Amino acid sequence: MKIFKPTNKLDLIFWNDFLQLSSNDPLDNLFYQLRQYPCILQEIFSNLTRLISEAVSSCTSDCIALSGGLDSSILGYYLKKNTKAIAVVAKDFPASDLVYSQLVAKEFGLKLYIKNATIEDLMYSIEETIKILKNFNHIEIRNSIVLYLAIKTAKENGCTSIITGDGCDELFAGYSFFLRKKSTELQKDLERIWKIMHFPTQQIGLALGVGIESPFLNEKVANYAKSIPADLKVHEENDKKYGKWVLRKAFEHIIPQSIAWRDKSPMQDGSGTNSLTTFFENSIKDETFESKAKLYLEKDKVKLNSKESLYYYELYRKYFDPPYLMGSSKYRCPDCQGEIAPDSHFCRMCGSFPI
Numbered sequence: 001m002k003i004f005k006p007t008n009k010l011d012l013i014f015w016n017d018f019l020q021l022s023s024n025d026p027l028d029n030l031f032y033q034l035r036q037y038p039c040i041l042q043e044i045f046s047n048l049t050r051l052i053s054e055a056v057s058s059c060t061s062d063c064i065a066l067s068g069g070l071d072s073s074i075l076g077y078y079l080k081k082n083t084k085a086i087a088v089v090a091k092d093f094p095a096s097d098l099v100y101s102q103l104v105a106k107e108f109g110l111k112l113y114i115k116n117a118t119i120e121d122l123m124y125s126i127e128e129t130i131k132i133l134k135n136f137n138h139i140e141i142r143n144s145i146v147l148y149l150a151i152k153t154a155k156e157n158g159c160t161s162i163i164t165g166d167g168c169d170e171l172f173a174g175y176s177f178f179l180r181k182k183s184t185e186l187q188k189d190l191e192r193i194w195k196i197m198h199f200p201t202q203q204i205g206l207a208l209g210v211g212i213e214s215p216f217l218n219e220k221v222a223n224y225a226k227s228i229p230a231d232l233k234v235h236e237e238n239d240k241k242y243g244k245w246v247l248r249k250a251f252e253h254i255i256p257q258s259i260a261w262r263d264k265s266p267m268q269d270g271s272g273t274n275s276l277t278t279f280f281e282n283s284i285k286d287e288t289f290e291s292k293a294k295l296y297l298e299k300d301k302v303k304l305n306s307k308e309s310l311y312y313y314e315l316y317r318k319y320f321d322p323p324y325l326m327g328s329s330k331y332r333c334p335d336c337q338g339e340i341a342p343d344s345h346f347c348r349m350c351g352s353f354p355i
Contacts, residue, residue: 044232045250047224053078055218056163061211063159065150066110067270068100070244071165071174073259074251075215081109084159086150090272091116093279097270100259107256115153122273125149127315132207133200134320135338136312137351142268142276144200151201151210161211166199168216171225172244173233174264179241187230194226196341198348237261280308300324302350303335309350323349 056078066085089095105112125145205212235245252260284307300322323338338349
C-alpha cells in the first residue's frame with residue numbers, strides 16, 4: 001500500500017519499516033500504526049494541501065459556490081481576494097449555512113452574494129431542476145435546487161463559470177452513513193461509489209450555460225485521495241467520530257477551527273431546503289395524496305411514499321414518460337421501476353434506498 005512518495009532517506013527508512021509492520025496487521029489498526037510514524041502523516045497532509053492548491057490554481061473561474069462547509073471553505077482559502085462567492089439560503093426556512101458562509105467570506109476576503117430564496121424561487125427551481133435532471137428523486141431535488149440557484153445567481157452576477165466542492169464527500173468519506181462502517185467495509189463501499197458517482201452540477205451548469213470546475217475531482221487530487229487508507233478518512237477526534245478526518249486534520253490550522261471540525265451538514269440542511277418536506281406535508285391534503293398515490297401505483301407502477309414525492313412526480317410527468325417505459329435494462333427499482341445499475345443500492349430516479 002503506497003500512499004505517498006518519501007522525499008528523503010529518513011522518510012524512506014520509516015516507510016519501509018511501516019510497510020513491514022502493516023503487512024501483518026489488520027487495516028483497522030492502520031491509524032495507530034501511522035501514529036508511530038508522524039512523518040508519514042505529515043507527508044500526507046502536505047501532499048493534500050499542495051495538490052488541492054494546484055488544482056484550485058488551475059481553475060479559471062472567478063466565482064465559487066460557498067456553503068461555509070469544510071469542502072468549499074478549503075477551496076475558498078486558495079482563491080484570490082474579492083473572488084465572488086455565492087451562498088444560497090431559504091428565506092422562509094431555518095438555514096445554518098448563512099453564518100458559516102459569512103465567516104469564511106470575511107476570513108478569506110471573498111465578495112459574498114447571498115441568494116435568499118423565497119418559496120416562489122424554490123418552486124420555480126424545483127420544476128427547472130426536474131426538467132434538467134429528468135428524475136423525481138426527493139433527496140437529489142432538494143440538494144440540486146440549491147446548486148441551480150447558486151449557478152443561476154452566479155450567471156446573473158456576470159460569472160461564466162463557477163467552482164464547486166463536488167467529489168469531496170465521495171473521495172474522503174464525508175457522508176454520515178460512512179461513520180457506521182469499519183475500515184474494510186468502508187473501503188469496499190468507497191470503491192463501489194467511485195465507480196458510479198455522478199454530480200448533477202454538471203448537467204445544471206450545461207443547461208444554464210455556466211462552466212463547472214471541481215478541484216476535488218482534479219485527476220491528481222482524486223487519485224491521491226483514493227490511495228489514502230479508509231482508516232484515515234473516518235476516525236475519532238476528541239472522542240467523536242468524523243468523516244473526512246484526514247482532510248480536516250490537514251487544514252485545521254489553515255482554515256477556522258469551527259469550519260475544520262464543523263459537522264457534516266447536507267446541502268439541503270444547511271440551505272434550509274430540507275423544510276420542503278414539512279411544507280408539502282402541510283400543503284397537500286391527506287385524501288388527495290392517498291387517491292393520487294393509488295392512481296400512480298396502478299397506472300405508472302410508481303410507489304410514492306410522501307407528499308413531497310407526489311409533488312415532484314407530477315412535475316416529472318409533465319415532461320417525461322413513466323420510468324417503467326424508459327430504458328431496456330432488466331435491473332429495475334422495486335419502487336418506481338426505473339433503471340438501476342446492477343450493483344447499485346440506490347435509485348437515482350426516485351431516491352429509494354437501500355434497494
